[in-house]
Amino acid sequence: MKLKAATVEALQATDKRQEIPDDLCTGLYLVVQPTGKKSWQVRYRHGGVHRRMTLASFPTLTLAAARVRAREVMAAASEGRDPAEEVKAAKAPKPEDDRDKIKTLIGQYHKRHLKGLKSGDVVRRELDRFVVAAWGERDIHRITKRDVIDLLDGIADSGRVVTANRVRAYLNKFLNWAVERDILPLSPATGVKPVAKEASRDRVLTDDEIRWFWAACEAEGFPWGPLGKVLLLTGQRLNEAAQITEGEIRGDLWHLTAERTKNGRAHDVPLTETVRAVLAGVERIEGKAGLIFTTTGKTPVSGFFKARAHLADTMAAIAEKERGEPVEIPRWTFHDLRRTAATGMARLGIPVRVTEAVLNHVSGTGGGIVAVYQRHDYADEKRQALEAWARFVLSLVEGKAENVVRLQHA
Known part of the structure; x- marks a missing residue:
């Protein structure tokens, strides 16, 4: 036709x-x-x-x-x-350029911004753990506000509301950095509110829970068992204890430089005989960093969320075996061990200022004019306080708490 x-x-x-x-x-x-x-x-x-x-x-x-x-x-x-x-x-869709992938940009963000911050490594670890794990291969321009909300809701739904709020803050800063560098026209996290209001935590382990925790650490072994004991006995921060090195131990003293502490103040922690025994029992893995709590010799231990959960499960099993029935143990965190140590020292009559010195805490009685003009380092008092606390913990473990003598207020 x-x-x-x-x-x-x-x-x-x-x-x-x-x-x-x-x-x-x-x-x-x-x-x-x-x-x-x-x-x-x-x-x-x-x-x-x-x-x-x-x-x-x-x-x-x-x-x-x-x-x-x-x-x-x-x-x-x-x-x-x-x-x-x-x-x-x-x-057909073209392969995405790695240049704008989330994993690539977070690497640049660490190099150009986080690397110069004291908390930079912590922020990078959390961004890798949650953001890169979920979106690493995605183009940043394809991330929407709904994606951000779904990510945070997923973290919160797993029982980590505080972590979800922290990730929101870290992610918000990263996306704003991308806007500043003309990578994004607008942050998809704009207007995303915290997952939930964080209640002030006041969780302190009971005497029975301290005993069950210690037994769980014994059963767990390296690395979380020894690390858990050190956290409980010294009251120090999780990252500071997890990253302890051989070079920081000077006889019966653990010296933290200003670069290693959260508040930027150098800090000496007297090591009781019990803590020294715990550290001595850790089999060393050779590495340039001299890390004690490491499985590679190159980096400190990580995976705190899973480790805490595993210790908590072991505690529950030990408690059930002891009581002959299931025992409901309220959720606790590694930071609660620090609060437990502080509360325990208060129970033993140790002055608040000494407890703050042990914790390297600058607020409260150690703040303001006192912090500027009071240069006494409380070395002897800190040692006495930690020794008293260690004796008390061991007395709980051995079932002899009633024999512990309370210290008198100075």
């Missing part, structure tokens, strides 16, 4: 699909659907196989334009090419 523009326009639909060849252009067909929709199709052979390729609909593509395109397709086929596959490949 010799197709003309007027003929194509006038053709009516029937109850069957119509394929009308164009006599003036080999391989070109006008397809008329029962719905009345018209389109152009070209047929050719490639590798001995008949191929069909839809060009476009009519009148988007006119008869004259369809003939030109059909001849181009036939010419390409005569050269051994497959035009249909070429079009398909051109339309």
Whole structure:
């Protein structure tokens, strides 16, 4: 059939699909659907196989334009090419450039911003743990506000509301950094509120829980068992204890430089005989860093959330075996061990200022003018306090707490 523009326009639909060849252009067909929709199709052979390729609909593509395109397709086929596959490949999504992937940008964020911060390594670890784990291969431009909300809700739903709020803060700063560097026009975290209001924590382990915790540490072994004991006996911060090195131990003293402490104040922790025994029992793994709590010799232990959960499960099992029935132990965190130590020293009559010195805490009685002008380091008092606390913990473990003599207020 010799197709003309007027003929194509006038053709009516029937109850069957119509394929009308164009006599003036080999391989070109006008397809008329029962719905009345018209389109152009070209047929050719490639590798001995008949191929069909839809060009476009009519009148988007006119008869004259369809003939030109059909001849181009036939010419390409005569050269051994497959035009249909070429079009398909051109339309296929291109592999994403690593430049704008979340994992790449967080690496740059660490290099250009976090690396200079004291808390930079902690922030990077949390971003890797939650953000990179979920979105690492995604293009930052495809992250939406709903993605941010879903990520935070997922963390909170696992029982880590405080962690969700921390990740929100870290993620918000990262995305704002991306805006500042013209990577994003607007942060998708804008307007995302904290997952929940954080209640002030006051969790302190009971005497029974201290005893069960110690037994769980005994059962757990390296690294969490010894680390848990050190945290309970010294009252120091989790990261500071987890990153302790051989070089920081000077006889019966643990020296933390200003760079190693949260508040930027150098700190000496007297090591009681019990703590020294715990550390001496840790089998060393050689490494340049001299880390004590390490499984690689290169980096300190990590995975605190799972470790705490495992210790808590062991505590519950020990308590159930002792009581002969399930015991509900309220959730605790590693930081609660620090609060437990502080509360325990208060129970023993140790002055608040000495307890704050043990914890390297600068608020409360150690703040303001006192912090500026009072240079007494409480070395002897700290040692006495920690020794008294260690005796008390061991008395609980051995079932002799009633024999512990309370210290008198100075």
